[in-house]
Amino acid sequence: MSKKKNKPKKIRPEVLKGFKDYSPREEIARQKIVSVFKEVFESFGFSPLQTPALEKIEVLKGADYGEDNLATIFNFTGPEKVEMALRFELTASLARFVAGNHELPLPFRRYQFAPVWRVDKPGFGRYREFTQFDIDSVGTASMLADAEIMAAICKSFEKLNLPNYKIRFSNRKILNGLAKMIGIPVEKAPDVFRVIDKLEKQGLDAVIKELGAGRIDKSGDKIPGLNMDNEHIILMREYISVYDLIVTAKHELKKEHDINVEISDDDIANFFVNYNPTAIRYFIKREGREEGIGLGEEQSTAIRNFLTIKKEDQLSVLRYAWSFMVERINKFQSGELGNFGDNKSSEEIKCVFDEGIKEYSTGLFELNEIRKYLEYLNVPEEKTIIDITVVRGLGYYTGPVFETYLDDVPEIGSVFSGGRYDSLVARFSGKKMPAVGASAGVDRLLAALLSKKLISADNTVSEVLVTAMDSEFSGEYIKILNEIRDAGIKAEIFLGETRNFTKQVKYADRIGVPIAVILGSEEFENGQITIKNLIAGREQAKEVSDREEWLKAENIQVTIDRKEMIDYLKKLLSKIKS
RNA sequence: GCUGGGGUAGCUCAGUUUGGUUAGAGCGCCUGAUUGUGGAUCAGGAGGCCGGCGGUUCGAGCCCGCCCCUCAGUACCA
Numbered sequence: 001m002s003k004k005k006n007k008p009k010k011i012r013p014e015v016l017k018g019f020k021d022y023s024p025r026e027e028i029a030r031q032k033i034v035s036v037f038k039e040v041f042e043s044f045g046f047s048p049l050q051t052p053a054l055e056k057i058e059v060l061k062g063a064d065y066g067e068d069n070l071a072t073i074f075n076f077t078g079p080e081k082v083e084m085a086l087r088f089e090l091t092a093s094l095a096r097f098v099a100g101n102h103e104l105p106l107p108f109r110r111y112q113f114a115p116v117w118r119v120d121k122p123g124f125g126r127y128r129e130f131t132q133f134d135i136d137s138v139g140t141a142s143m144l145a146d147a148e149i150m151a152a153i154c155k156s157f158e159k160l161n162l163p164n165y166k167i168r169f170s171n172r173k174i175l176n177g178l179a180k181m182i183g184i185p186v187e188k189a190p191d192v193f194r195v196i197d198k199l200e201k202q203g204l205d206a207v208i209k210e211l212g213a214g215r216i217d218k219s220g221d222k223i224p225g226l227n228m229d230n231e232h233i234i235l236m237r238e239y240i241s242v243y244d245l246i247v248t249a250k251h252e253l254k255k256e257h258d259i260n261v262e263i264s265d266d267d268i269a270n271f272f273v274n275y276n277p278t279a280i281r282y283f284i285k286r287e288g289r290e291e292g293i294g295l296g297e298e299q300s301t302a303i304r305n306f307l308t309i310k311k312e313d314q315l316s317v318l319r320y321a322w323s324f325m326v327e328r329i330n331k332f333q334s335g336e337l338g339n340f341g342d343n344k345s346s347e348e349i350k351c352v353f354d355e356g357i358k359e360y361s362t363g364l365f366e367l368n369e370i371r372k373y374l375e376y377l378n379v380p381e382e383k384t385i386i387d388i389t390v391v392r393g394l395g396y397y398t399g400p401v402f403e404t405y406l407d408d409v410p411e412i413g414s415v416f417s418g419g420r421y422d423s424l425v426a427r428f429s430g431k432k433m434p435a436v437g438a439s440a441g442v443d444r445l446l447a448a449l450l451s452k453k454l455i456s457a458d459n460t461v462s463e464v465l466v467t468a469m470d471s472e473f474s475g476e477y478i479k480i481l482n483e484i485r486d487a488g489i490k491a492e493i494f495l496g497e498t499r500n501f502t503k504q505v506k507y508a509d510r511i512g513v514p515i516a517v518i519l520g521s522e523e524f525e526n527g528q529i530t531i532k533n534l535i536a537g538r539e540q541a542k543e544v545s546d547r548e549e550w551l552k553a554e555n556i557q558v559t560i561d562r563k564e565m566i567d568y569l570k571k572l573l574s575k576i577k578s
Numbered sequence: 579g580c581u582g583g584g585g586u587a588g589c590u591c592a593g594u595u596u597g598g599u600u601a602g603a604g605c606g607c608c609u610g611a612u613u614g615u616g617g618a619u620c621a622g623g624a625g626g627c628c629g630g631c632g633g634u635u636c637g638a639g640c641c642c643g644c645c646c647c648u649c650a651g652u653a654c655c656a
Contacts, residue, residue: 017647061656072655089656120655121579122648194654202652219651221581393655469614500613509616520614534616541617550617557615 018120018128025459030131030446032455033160034113037133037440040156041111044148046135049110051093053117057083060092062427072119074128086117090134091424091437098138099428106139113442125412125447135418136437138425143366146400146420146436147373153404153416153438154379162406162454165415166383169370169402170390172419173363174321180356181328182235183349184228190395191226192236197391199240200405201413211236239324240389314371317386318364325360366400396421400436409448416440459512463573464491466517467504473524480517480529480565487566489573491517508534514576515569518557529565532557535576 015021022030038048057075075085087093090112098108113133120128135152137145150167157165175196179189195210209215211233214225228236332353344352367386374384392401399420406415418438425433449455466481468474477493484491492513494504501520508516518530537556544550560568 092656118655123650217581217652219581219583221652223652395656467615498613501615502612505615507616516615518614522614530614532615537616545618547612547618551615 016128018122020127020129023459024461025457026446026450028458028461029450029455030442033442033446033449034131034133036159037113037156038111040152040159041135043155044152046109046111046152049094049097049112050114051087051090051097051112053086053115054078054084055087055093055096057085059096060085060087074117074119087114088116088118090114090116090132090439091136091421094134094136094138094437095424095435096428098433099425107145108138109136111135125441125444127443130444131442133416133440133442134437135439136435138435138437139433140436141422141434143369143400144373146402147370147377147379149418149436149438150370150374150384150402151377151379154383156416157404157406160455162408162449164407165404166385166407167402167404168385168387168390169367169400170386170388171363171367171400172392172397173359173366173399174388175363175391177356177358177360177363178239180352181325181360182232183352184232188226188228192228193391194393195226196236196240196389197393199389204237204240207240208233208237314381314384314386315368317388318368318371321364321388322361325357325364329357363399370400392417392419394419394421396424398422402438406448408454409452412444412448415445415448461490462492462511462513463489464515464517464569465504465508465511465513466491466493467501467508467519468494469499469501469504469518469520471499473519476524477519480519480562483566484517484569487570489566489569505532505534509538515572517565517569523559527562528559529562530557530559531565531568531572533572533576 057070060073061070070085073085073088075083078084094110094112098104111134113131115129116132117129120126122128135149137149150169153167154165157163175193176189178184179186179192184192192211195207198210199207206215210223210225211228212225212230213227215223217223371386375381390401390403392403397419399422401417401419403414403417405413409415416438417440418436420434420436422434423432424435425431446455450457464484466477466484468477481491481493494507496503496507498504505516514533514535516532516534518532523529533556540556541550558568
């Protein structure tokens with residue numbers, strides 16, 4: 001027990017793995033993002049809710065959580081031996097709040113931004129503690145609720161000066177219905193959806209391979225496949241290609257023909273119902289470079305007509321998807337069932353098929369409703385794309401789903417996404433309650449925007465630094481400081497020990513404050529004040545290499561009467577900020 | 579979790595091939611030239627458990643084993 005030297009052990013200044021500090025530069029930018037979201041959602045009438053960071057484990061995980069289920073959350077036994085965990089999302093707490101407050105007027109509309117915690121592997125913009133911004137409408141089945149959230153998301157990105165965003169949206173009912181329509185076994189469907197979800201990131205080839213035998217990734221690691229049979233893979237490929245093909249075909253054929261013909265809605269509808277599935281197949285062949293398009297006269301005309309549709313993109317996709325279903329019905333009725341599993345009776349098969357059709361078509365109708373509401377809400381059509389390959393990973397989505405992508409930072413995937421989850425509140429109340437919501441990962445968005453310099457990055461909020469050269473005037477300095485602050489200008493006084501003026505200006509430069517207010521004995525004698533524009537000074541430094549010349553460059557600062565100070569500062573600030 | 583790259587000064591990295599005394603560079607930082615002016619320039623200075631633990635050796639930043647961290651890809655993601 002006798003240590004000769006009791007050297008205090010130095011503690012390494014480190015944070016936990018996956019956690020991070022936010023420097024003023026980052027935090028200022030982050031707060032800007034949050035305040036824009038907040039402003040926009042409040043303008044849509046959503047009110048703030050806040051809930052505890054710690055919740056009972058069953059609130060977060062449901063009554064029948066298992067061990068592996070807990071691997072990715074911070075869970076522990078707290079005081080009084082209560083099993084608890086840090087929340088890993090905000091929706092469960094919302095559901096608990098709604099279920100526990102019976103007097104709450106419904107629909108309940110709230111936003112919430114708060115930190116959440118997950119034991120994930122950290123990566124770029126991915127941390128174990130991060131801020132989520134959530135927005136939800138609980139207790140309404142109206143598609144207007146879905147459309148409204150999408151509209152608010154659009155507005156947010158406009159306000160953040162990120163106009164290159166797109167929302168892709170779909171409906172889980174369509175995929176669920178599709179699986180039943182083409183005879184994918186129920187237990188296999190989630191796997192299929194999971195693979196389709198990778199489309200945006202991994203591309204069509206990778207997805208097709210994973211539906212089949214699997215693939216090898218860039219590091220040489222093996223990714224196992226689902227080993228679906230060929231017939232199903234071909235059908236999935238046709239389905240997946242619906243949106244892509246419209247874009248590709250439109251682009252290609254427009255180049256060739258430069259078509260501009262007026263056509264009627266009937267023509268379009270006719271085209272979709274009668275020709276589309278065949279046409280899709282031809283396009284697929286062409287994409288696979290097996291052969292040319294090889295369309296008949298009639299089909300060519302129909303496609304040409306289709307390509308002249310100018311403002312009907314969303315409708316086009318819906319009609320494509322509809323015709324895909326019609327073709328399945330035709331085949332079903334003519335007895336070409338395809339692979340539905342051998343040990344099912346034809347009665348069972350018909351039942352599943354009918355269910356599928358019902359779900360699929362309901363999904364399309366709901367999307368069409370959202371489409372209309374988006375139009376009423378003045379959301380530009382090119383910003384919202386119906387893309388029936390959108391899945392969303394979360395298991396609990398039951399209806400429309402949507403994902404927002406920023407073209408400027410495609411590598412981070414979707415940035416503000418959500419959908420309809422009709423059974424989450426039921427965990428508490430036993431009753432189904434319709435709800436729709438969306439969630440943004442603020443920190444991932446921030447990391448991407450900062451790295452691409454798409455958001456301003458100031459190191460300080462200070463607008464003015466009052467330098468302090470002469471300790472005998474400290475009362476005067478503070479008087480001036482008060483005056484500036486009272487005028488609503490963010491100001492600080494130099495608090496360092498030194499009176500060395502060079503150091504003070506250097507400090508001002510390094511924290512990035514744009515204006516320095518200077519008072520020495522000369523100014524005091526004349527009742528004046530010197531105001532220096534540090535931003536302009538920085539520009540000037542680029543051109544001047546000689547020190548003497550640099551010191552003489554005085555047009556970046558003025559000496560004025562003290563009474564004019566506030567007016568001058570205000571003008572200068574508004575000039576700098578614009 | 580899996581596959582691969584990496585960990586040496588605040589940052590970016592050299593040094594590891596072939597083990598050998600005091601571990602280097604650039605940038606940044608501090609002090610001064612310059613206590614009434616940021617940049618540039620000049621002079622000086624501080625700053626290293628060479629990721630950790632164990633092993634081999636007279637001797638390890640370098641070789642061996644285990645672990646940790648990190649970057650990329652990928653899986654999972656309520």
